Amino acid sequence: MTSFDLAAQPLRDLNRALHGIADGDNRTAWEILNPRGAHAVAVGVNQPVDITVKGNVGYYCAGMNEAATITIEGSAGPGLAENIMSGTVRVKGDASQYAAATGHGGLVVIEGNASSRCGISMKGVDIVVGGNVGHMSAFMGQAGHLVVLGDAGDGLGDSIYEAELFVRGTVKSLGADCIRKEMDEAHIATLAGLLAKAGFDADPASFKRYGSARKLYHFNVDHADAY
Amino acid sequence: MTTKTPPQFSATFDDYTQAEIRRAAATGIYDIRGGGAKRKVPHFDDLLVLGASMSRYPLEGYRERCDTDVMLGSRYAEKPIHLKIPITIAGMSFGSLSGPAKEALGRGATLAGTSTTTGDGGMTDEERGHSERLVYQLLPSRYGMNPRDLRRADAIEVVVGQGAKPGGGGMLLGQKISARVASMRTLPEGIDQRSACRHPDWTGPDDLAIKITELREITDWQVPIFIKVGASRPYYDTALAVKAGADVVVLDGMQGGTAATQAVFIENVGLPTLAAIRPAVQALQDLGVHREVQLVISGGIRSGADVAKALALGADAVSIGSAALTAIGDNDPKWEADYQALGTTAGAYDDWHEGRDPAGITTQDPELAARLDPVAAGRRLANYLSVMTMEAQTIARACGHNHVHNMEPEDLVALTIEAAAMAGVPLAGTDWIPGKTRF
Numbered sequence: 312m313t314s315f316d317l318a319a320q321p322l323r324d325l326n327r328a329l330h331g332i333a334d335g336d337n338r339t340a341w342e343i344l345n346p347r348g349a350h351a352v353a354v355g356v357n358q359p360v361d362i363t364v365k366g367n368v369g370y371y372c373a374g375m376n377e378a379a380t381i382t383i384e385g386s387a388g389p390g391l392a393e394n395i396m397s398g399t400v401r402v403k404g405d406a407s408q409y410a411a412a413t414g415h416g417g418l419v420v421i422e423g424n425a426s427s428r429c430g431i432s433m434k435g436v437d438i439v440v441g442g443n444v445g446h447m448s449a450f451m452g453q454a455g456h457l458v459v460l461g462d463a464g465d466g467l468g469d470s471i472y473e474a475e476l477f478v479r480g481t482v483k484s485l486g487a488d489c490i491r492k493e494m495d496e497a498h499i500a501t502l503a504g505l506l507a508k509a510g511f512d513a514d515p516a517s518f519k520r521y522g523s524a525r526k527l528y529h530f531n532v533d534h535a536d537a538y
Numbered sequence: 539m540t541t542k543t544p545p546q547f548s549a550t551f552d553d554y555t556q557a558e559i560r561r562a563a564a565t566g567i568y569d570i571r572g573g574g575a576k577r578k579v580p581h582f583d584d585l586l587v588l589g590a591s592m593s594r595y596p597l598e599g600y601r602e603r604c605d606t607d608v609m610l611g612s613r614y615a616e617k618p619i620h621l622k623i624p625i626t627i628a629g630m631s632f633g634s635l636s637g638p639a640k641e642a643l644g645r646g647a648t649l650a651g652t653s654t655t656t657g658d659g660g661m662t663d664e665e666r667g668h669s670e671r672l673v674y675q676l677l678p679s680r681y682g683m684n685p686r687d688l689r690r691a692d693a694i695e696v697v698v699g700q701g702a703k704p705g706g707g708g709m710l711l712g713q714k715i716s717a718r719v720a721s722m723r724t725l726p727e728g729i730d731q732r733s734a735c736r737h738p739d740w741t742g743p744d745d746l747a748i749k750i751t752e753l754r755e756i757t758d759w760q761v762p763i764f765i766k767v768g769a770s771r772p773y774y775d776t777a778l779a780v781k782a783g784a785d786v787v788v789l790d791g792m793q794g795g796t797a798a799t800q801a802v803f804i805e806n807v808g809l810p811t812l813a814a815i816r817p818a819v820q821a822l823q824d825l826g827v828h829r830e831v832q833l834v835i836s837g838g839i840r841s842g843a844d845v846a847k848a849l850a851l852g853a854d855a856v857s858i859g860s861a862a863l864t865a866i867g868d869n870d871p872k873w874e875a876d877y878q879a880l881g882t883t884a885g886a887y888d889d890w891h892e893g894r895d896p897a898g899i900t901t902q903d904p905e906l907a908a909r910l911d912p913v914a915a916g917r918r919l920a921n922y923l924s925v926m927t928m929e930a931q932t933i934a935r936a937c938g939h940n941h942v943h944n945m946e947p948e949d950l951v952a953l954t955i956e957a958a959a960m961a962g963v964p965l966a967g968t969d970w971i972p973g974k975t976r977f
Contacts, residue, residue: 326755350748355685355756370745379780389753394683401913409739413680415724418922428887431679434724436539450575451734472725528729529712530567 318345439509573891584957597935611762622651628859631657634797636907644668646919672971695764701790704768708733769814776821782807797889811837819852842929850945865922866915
């Protein structure tokens with residue numbers, strides 16, 4: 312285990328060290344001590360290493376992650392795992408705004424609640440939230456899955472493209488062009504897989520599925536009110 | 539003697555206005571087009587350069603040096619960009635432009651010793667390969683954004699806005715969303731692609747400062763971070779960009795082009811380039827970072843005279859987009875028959891969003907794109923950049939400067955009261971600067 316204490320060493324050294332991990336490097340397990348809400352912790356990591364952050368983090372923790380498995384033993388500020396490409400990011404607590412924004416791939420698990428705009432402009436990432444998500448989550452979601460075991464706030468999936476949303480609780484309101492869709496066997500199997508990967512024990516059949524009505528895909532003056 | 543008065547046309551409801559009203563009534567859709575503001579606004583043509591005289595000593599053309607190089611990003615980046623000329627190529631996406639057009643821009647910029655810039659849609663291998671210095675844009679859509687390309691960029695440009703549409707997002711119509719463009723943007727092929735007007739993961743300059751820290755941490759503080767803003771509140775936008783940690787501020791006036799936006803937006807929102815420069819320079823000077831944080835001006839730059847005047851007003855470099863497209867063949871009269879078939883004429887074609895560009899530049903149609911030879915077009919761009927640079931040098935030498943950056947406001951006068959007020963230089967033949975000195 313390689314240990315890095317942010318109370319004693321600067322953030323810049325941490326990220327440089329993580330970027331310096333080479334293929335085949337035997338430093339495959341890292342722990343980061345005393346994050347104390349620091350921003351940009353463990354960003355741009357591109358090796359399949361395990362990183363545990365012992366505490367709360369600020370903005371953009373695990374941003375643009377590739378391949379690494381990053382666990383935050385606390386809560387995360389805005390922009391958690393933004394633009395994640397691959398790997399897994401898990402938050403034991405809650406996550407603030409824009410969690411997994413624009414994520415292209417990988418898995419983001421938030422065991423607590425996520426604030427507004429969770430999965431905004433998501434492009435392939437899978438997101439599983441144990442609690443609730445705030446308003447405008449999955450706004451302009453292009454691809455990937457957002458699974459919410461709790462409730463969703465206003466404007467879920469506004470202007471959505473091809474992302475798929477699964478919500479077990481209530482949805483306060485759906486955004487423009489987002490509709491409830493049928494759940495067939497394939498969707499239940501997909502959802503079951505996501506829940507299993509995220510480590511949640513929940514019945515996939517108890518969720519509802521939402522996605523794009525595809526009415527905004529080509530400009531039509533009759534839909535102008537939705538723009 | 540006739541008792542009827544002759545037909546009288548309205549200056550307010552002119553032919554174009556009436557045609558646009560009829561078009562809107564017939565279609566129910568606002569007009570979308572490419573390019574920048576076409577209306578006449580105060581511009582560099584309204585300024586004149588004062589050559590040397592009794593009080594100034596000129597430099598000999600062709601004999602005495604007049605340097606043109608510029609360093610961008612020296613504030614924080616470990617590897618600032620060194621350009622041979624103070625003219626860069628502005629961000630234009632693969633998607634809005636064809637592959638050969640992007641390649642031509644990269645080739646031309648590299649031959650001239652300057653940089654080119656990606657756009658809304660990510661970085662292609664061809665673009666990276668042909669661009670010795672490439673600026674990678676971080677836009678609200680984040681189409682194609684990934685850390686691998688971030689690390690192979692020579693600079694990162696956070697796009698907050700652009701001159702053609704400050705405060706607006708974008709729309710690339712389905713005709714241009716080819717299989718490759720769709721794949722790069724993670725979208726279904728052939729659908730309209732909407733780009734958000736705000737970034738998804740930060741709000742306001744305080745957040746942006748943290749976002750920039752993240753970008754610097756991901757790239758180990760190696761490359762410069764630019765912030766691009768559309769000209770609307772240039773003093774405060776520049777000050778806030780500096781506060782957010784920018785190495786370079788890129789300021790784009792309303793004549794700056796876009797791939798596709800509502801015409802009403804292009805013509806009515808934002809400031810002319812001329813009006814934006816002095817407030818931005820003032821902000822840098824007030825913060826004590828003029829020349830430490832470089833200022834790049836864009837929007838309607840056409841010639842070495844425009845370059846010299848922009849630098850004299852305090853810019854460190856300029857950026858060109860529309861002019862670069864013209865240089866590589868956009869709106870070339872040799873395609874007049876094709877332009878006529880589209881209901882337009884060479885020089886006025888601006889339906890870039892439709893993807894039917896006869897010149898093969900603003901299209902994803904393989905047959906049209908094949909009309910553009912990227913090697914020859916790149917050479918044309920390099921020639922044009924060379925001419926602009928020599929023109930700027932000629933003017934700088936005539937003012938007695940051994941570097942184009944030594945041009946200063948005192949080298950300029952204005953032909954109109956408006957231009958004098960905007961540029962903060964005297965009306966020609968007077969010592970009057972409206973708003974600063976008494977007539």
